[in-house]
Amino acid sequence: MADEVKLHGLAGSPFVCRVKIALKVKDIKYDFVVEDLINKSADLVKYNPVYKKVPVLVHNGNPISESLVIVEYIDDVWKGVSILPHDAYEKARVRFWAKVVDDKCLPALFKAIGSHAQEQAVAEAHEQLQFLENELKVKGSKFFGGDSINLVDISATFIAYWVGAAEEALRITLVTKDKFPKLKEWSDNYINCQAVKDVLPPREVLVGFFKSRFGKA
Amino acid sequence: MADEVKLHGLAGSPFVCRVKIALKVKDIKYDFVVEDLINKSADLVKYNPVYKKVPVLVHNGNPISESLVIVEYIDDVWKGVSILPHDAYEKARVRFWAKVVDDKCLPALFKAIGSHAQEQAVAEAHEQLQFLENELKVKGSKFFGGDSINLVDISATFIAYWVGAAEEALRITLVTKDKFPKLKEWSDNYINCQAVKDVLPPREVLVGFFKSRFGKA
Missing domain, CATH: 3.40.30.10 (Glutaredoxin)
Structure with a gap:
């Protein structure tokens, strides 16, 4: 069956x-x-x-x-391409970073977006994103997963794609190449990865969503 | 080595x-x-x-x-006794319930304890604990893990042991046998499980902690 x-x-x-x-x-x-x-x-x-x-x-x-x-x-x-590494320690690191994205980075970004980039909220989001920036710097690889994406990359999909749409919709700046060069480079690599590109919603749909949800009348 | x-x-x-x-x-x-x-x-x-x-x-x-x-x-x-099941679906269920404990049950209980069992906070904690009560009822087993403990049981250690100490310290009632018969039975089974009993801190240490942290002057 x-x-x-x-x-x-x-x-x-x-x-x-x-x-x-x-x-x-x-x-x-x-x-x-x-x-x-x-x-x-x-x-x-x-x-x-x-x-x-x-x-x-x-x-x-x-x-x-x-x-x-x-x-x-x-x-x-489902076997085939692995999303988590096989090594136990690497697997724990991956679970840890995916949890950091969920516990720390996304709530801070939601708050920064919801506040229309109010200074304190942006500073808090930057504090959390800096951990991801450092991790990418230490790894020195294309993705959090190395040469291919893993659970950490997938967990951070919002950062790679949704944040840019929110910036455009609300005319705010959250993540700059100047402050987060590795994270911006990763975002470009990630959204151009075939498996990701194939399923991302059209950017204009997200821009429209952020405008209607958080835009000023 | x-x-x-x-x-x-x-x-x-x-x-x-x-x-x-x-x-x-x-x-x-x-x-x-x-x-x-x-x-x-x-x-x-x-x-x-x-x-x-x-x-x-x-x-x-x-x-x-x-x-x-x-x-x-x-x-x-480390091999030996398994803490997570081998079956992929059972493993996902276990991860889901451990997440419910962390995302839903513990924050609601912390709030109920911190508020000295303020009515609304207790009602919210009960709403979350009811999911665990139902899960134990459906499983009909001694532990969330069946005959032996698994990740869900371990995640809920606070509920089994710390909550009783908080109730004693602050003279409040959070979890009753009347409302949560399965959860109370599970708590008794769990804290009397050898691997758990061997490492739980003395109850009076926790009672002292809750008194000093949340007790009224």
Whole structure:
């Protein structure tokens, strides 16, 4: 029996996009089920009663929630290109950095965007992004994963692509080449990576979203 | 060469205790390095520059931070009793529930304790704990891990042991047998599990901590 793979999601969500990228890396075919977060479907609430959020991956009837948990699951189940390294210490480092992105970098960036780049909020976001900049400098590689992308790159999809759209929509500056040369170089490499480029939503959709959500009247 | 294992921590930290339990389950000998969080050691800041927090495990000179990342690392490196299941779907479920404990249950409990069991805060904590209660009911097993403990049980150490100490110290009620029969039964089973019992800090130390930190003058 062929695998039945469904991804419940939304076109513009960076968290859903993480899962799309992982599925693309592994070359997995799936059905995309569009969810409406205002009127959540009975399936979404059944599959993810705790968070009631997308993405939810349903594999042969088994639901899995939380984007990084899903990406690790995809890497566990489908062989081929690896998303996490095999070495235990490298794997722990990767999990650590993906957690830093979720715990520290994204909340700081959300706040900086929501505040229209208020000075203090931008300073806090820069403080967190500096850790990623340093990590890229130490590694000296194209991606956080080395020559190819791994869980850390995938976790940071928002930074590579969504932040630029927010800057354009709100006419603000958050991440400059001057302050974050490695992170900007990484962003360019990452969004031009085939598996990523193939699934990113059109930039104008994101610009439109940020304008309507955070734009000044 | 024998493994050199050092755990940087604090006696009363539930997050450090997670790592101690994992090391005990695997029967790993290690040196415990006591950290002072007021005057953080140069080693702690060097090993964990992002969070500057305990626990940090240093294995043959390689530092790993964040308690759940460390526990997965311990399970990856040392064979013997497994802390995560081998089946990919079961593993994803376990990672999901450990994340629910960290994202939802613990912050709600910290708030309920910090507010001296203010009604709304307790209601919010109950809402989150109800998910764990339901999960135990559905599983119908002694532990979240079935017959033996796994990552979910270890993640919920605070709920099993620290919450009771907080209730005693502050003369509040957070988790009752009436409302959470499965969770109370699990707590009893868990803290009496040998690997857990062997490393839990004395209850009076925790009662003293909660009194000094949150007690009314």
